[in-house]
Amino acid sequence: MSKIVVVNGPNLNLLGKREPEIYGTRSLADLNDMLRARAAELRVQVSLFQSNSEGEIIDFLQKEAPGSAGVIINPGAFSHYSLALYDCLQALALPVVEVHLSNIHAREKFRSKSVTARAARGVITGLGFDGYKLALEYLTEQGGKH
Numbered sequence: 001m002s003k004i005v006v007v008n009g010p011n012l013n014l015l016g017k018r019e020p021e022i023y024g025t026r027s028l029a030d031l032n033d034m035l036r037a038r039a040a041e042l043r044v045q046v047s048l049f050q051s052n053s054e055g056e057i058i059d060f061l062q063k064e065a066p067g068s069a070g071v072i073i074n075p076g077a078f079s080h081y082s083l084a085l086y087d088c089l090q091a092l093a094l095p096v097v098e099v100h101l102s103n104i105h106a107r108e109k110f111r112s113k114s115v116t117a118r119a120a121r122g123v124i125t126g127l128g129f130d131g132y133k134l135a136l137e138y139l140t141e142q143g144g145k146h
């Protein structure tokens with residue numbers, strides 16, 4: 001069964017409590033439940049991870065992503081400045097879908113630039129939890145072709 005790696009970056013552990021008018025009222029556990037359920041329907045395995053630490057995310061991706069069918073990542077604020085995460089994603093040489101819950105182009109100017117997006121095959125921004133679901137469907141459909 002192919003595996004898809006899903007990573008959420010800093011402050012996404014606070015989903016549901018953090019600025020609910022922007023990020024919604026559902027929690028990270030709700031997001032993970034939704035992804036597990038959709039993955040079961042699609043017959044793929046998901047490996048779910050959240051960290052507030054850049055180094056932990058990079059360590060996790062280096063260990064977990066090789067051999068997977070692809071990566072779904074919401075790098076949170078790391079999107080806007082982490083060249084280390086960009087290098088990591090680039091080195092994986094896997095299809096990456098970057099997801100943002102909010103539309104980063106419709107908010108503060110500093111959010112509209114994502115340095116990590118350059119390493120992504122595509123970016124889904126502003127569709128809330130549906131963005132992750134669409135990314136999962138896309139990577140499943142790709143089926144490890146890359």
Ligand code: DQA
Nearest residue numbers: 011074076077100101102111
């Ligand atoms: C976010 C957008 C980022 O600008 C922000 O720093 C986040 C969440 C989103 O999902 O909309 O932490 O990635």
